[in-house]
Amino acid sequence: MQTFHLSQPASLDAALAAAREHGVKFIAGGTDLMQLLKDNIESPTELIDLEHVDLSSIQADAQELRLGAMARMSDVAAHPDVRAGWPIIAQTLEASASPQVRNMGTIGGNLLQRTRCGYFRDTGFACNKREPGSGCPAISGENRLMAILGGSDHCIATHASDLAVALTALDATLELRGADSERRVPIVDFYRLPGNTPHIETVLRPGDLITAVTVPASNLARNSHYLKLRDRASFEFALVSIAVGLDVQDGIVQGARLAAGGVGTRPWRLPDVEAALRGKPQDDAVLRDASSLATVGAHAARQNGFKQTLLQRATLRALQMASA
Amino acid sequence: MPSVTRRVTRRGLLGATVSGLAMGSVAARSDDTAQVGLPPPPPAAATATDIVLQINGNHVPLSVDPRTSLLDALREQVGLTGTKKGCDRGSCGACTVHLDGRRVLSCLTLAARAQGKVITTIEGLAIGDALHPVQAAFLHHDGYQCGYCTPGQIMSAAALIKEGHTRSDAEIREWMSGNICRCGAYPNIVAAIRDAVQEG
Numbered sequence: 012m013q014t015f016h017l018s019q020p021a022s023l024d025a026a027l028a029a030a031r032e033h034g035v036k037f038i039a040g041g042t043d044l045m046q047l048l049k050d051n052i053e054s055p056t057e058l059i060d061l062e063h064v065d066l067s068s069i070q071a072d073a074q075e076l077r078l079g080a081m082a083r084m085s086d087v088a089a090h091p092d093v094r095a096g097w098p099i100i101a102q103t104l105e106a107s108a109s110p111q112v113r114n115m116g117t118i119g120g121n122l123l124q125r126t127r128c129g130y131f132r133d134t135g136f137a138c139n140k141r142e143p144g145s146g147c148p149a150i151s152g153e154n155r156l157m158a159i160l161g162g163s164d165h166c167i168a169t170h171a172s173d174l175a176v177a178l179t180a181l182d183a184t185l186e187l188r189g190a191d192s193e194r195r196v197p198i199v200d201f202y203r204l205p206g207n208t209p210h211i212e213t214v215l216r217p218g219d220l221i222t223a224v225t226v227p228a229s230n231l232a233r234n235s236h237y238l239k240l241r242d243r244a245s246f247e248f249a250l251v252s253i254a255v256g257l258d259v260q261d262g263i264v265q266g267a268r269l270a271a272g273g274v275g276t277r278p279w280r281l282p283d284v285e286a287a288l289r290g291k292p293q294d295d296a297v298l299r300d301a302s303s304l305a306t307v308g309a310h311a312a313r314q315n316g317f318k319q320t321l322l323q324r325a326t327l328r329a330l331q332m333a334s335a
Numbered sequence: 336m337p338s339v340t341r342r343v344t345r346r347g348l349l350g351a352t353v354s355g356l357a358m359g360s361v362a363a364r365s366d367d368t369a370q371v372g373l374p375p376p377p378p379a380a381a382t383a384t385d386i387v388l389q390i391n392g393n394h395v396p397l398s399v400d401p402r403t404s405l406l407d408a409l410r411e412q413v414g415l416t417g418t419k420k421g422c423d424r425g426s427c428g429a430c431t432v433h434l435d436g437r438r439v440l441s442c443l444t445l446a447a448r449a450q451g452k453v454i455t456t457i458e459g460l461a462i463g464d465a466l467h468p469v470q471a472a473f474l475h476h477d478g479y480q481c482g483y484c485t486p487g488q489i490m491s492a493a494a495l496i497k498e499g500h501t502r503s504d505a506e507i508r509e510w511m512s513g514n515i516c517r518c519g520a521y522p523n524i525v526a527a528i529r530d531a532v533q534e535g
Contacts, residue, residue, distance in 0.1 A: 017384070017401045017447055038445075045404070045443040046424050058401075060448060085437075109513025110498075111491065112425060114437045115444070245512035 080119030099235035128168035161276035166209030202277035231256035249273030391459025428514035480518035
């Protein structure tokens with residue numbers, strides 16, 4: 012680990028002002044950043060501790076849910092308003108990591124965790140995300156866990172967050188602050204495809220911070236479910252996961268929102284599946300036909316072709332769960 | 336100088352052995368560098384920070400490098416070696432402690448960020464000679480084999496019971512999934528927790 016200076020500002024403005032300097036990094040829960048520091052994947056000269064910045068509120072009303080970026084994963088998951096109005100958010104959080112990590116990890120930090128790609132995490136290998144232009148060993152190497160959607164010739168690493176999959180399905184918006192700027196960005200526009208710049212992962216500019224996440228209230232959000240399939244039952248990242256929100260009135264699907272995790276270079280919205288459900292009767296044949304569209308645009312590497320089958324089947328299972 | 340009879344402990348013996356090995360490797364390296372004519376690289380500069388941690392009811396002043404994890408501070412500086420270092424990457428749970436009553440991983444916590452929080456380690460769980468109900472239940476059910484993961488398991492289990500995630504064995508297993516036991520003592524760990532819930 013390279014040495015750094017730790018500053019502990021008491022206000023958001025002070026934190027944002029400190030972040031103007033080059034080589035500065037925010038630290039929230041630290042559960043991912045500490046790993047990256049220990050493995051010399053990140054080597055900031057200064058860490059800005061957000062612990063004392065007041066960003067941890069959880070507020071819900073009839074219109075929307077607003078989660079402060081420093082709200083802990085476990086506190087959000089346990090919140091009665093979250094569980095009632097946006098159950099999928101609690102489900103994705105409780106399917107993430109371990110209880111200890113959830114007590115530490117924050118909403119903002121979870122959305123900004125780096126990929127679990129083994130090549131990215133090991134400085135002994137080339138990686139275009141870590142060292143732009145050095146190459147991507149995953150494309151012809153060990154790629155069982157890699158993305159089948161959104162990859163490029165430069166990177167096929169998946170996005171690791173479960174929460175981001177739920178927020179993508181539910182049309183969440185991120186509130187971003189910089190020292191001189193304030194923006195609201197829909198989460199579907201927040202993550203960038205790797206293209207030929209896989210090291211630029213989001214639309215955040217240097218010194219920007221996620222301050223809050225808002226999620227609209229809806230029938231879809233109230234009837235939302237998360238299905239996560241993984242190599243072991245708990246404390247593991249997704250091979251394939253599906254977030255689904257369904258609004259069904261009198262047996263007809265009024266609206267459907269779906270997103271997939273573990274398969275894309277960013278949380279992956281499934282618009283073709285949604286379109287195939289809208290206005291249709293909620294029966295098994297419709298669900299099956301729609302599920303087959305989950306893999307539109309998918310491209311498998313040597314070892315991860317199984318994710319295509321798994322993605323279609325997981326989509327069907329998640330739709331059946333939401334219909335039950 | 337008075338003569339002192341030193342008690343040989345497993346830790347002392349291991350420490351002596353390790354430092355002996357380290358000296359051997361340093362000697363070998365200095366021979367190598369002499370041949371190629373290069374001095375060994377200097378250690379990275381680090382600025383120490385003075386902090387005070389509140390550990391098991393005691394205020395402990397420390398001078399730490401900003402990089403120091405709470406785990407390393409507890410073990411190497413405070414001498415509380417009950418908290419174990421397994422993976423040092425947040426994957427095994429051996430380093431679990433309580434911060435303000437919540438279970439967290441001390442390997443992923445910077446010591447300097449633990450200032451102002453109430454830190455409880457395995458050494459602070461018992462009250463005097465009275466074991467915490469989870470400690471007693473682990474003894475009764477033989478909830479360990481080698482024992483290395485045990486402090487983390489017990490700290491996690493004590494928190495789990497307070498959280499109330501004990502309505503079934505399946506729920507206990509799910510909410511203990513952050514603590515890995517490579518001996519595979521899981522059935523007895525679950526039995527101990529179930530018992531401790533009833534005792535509590």
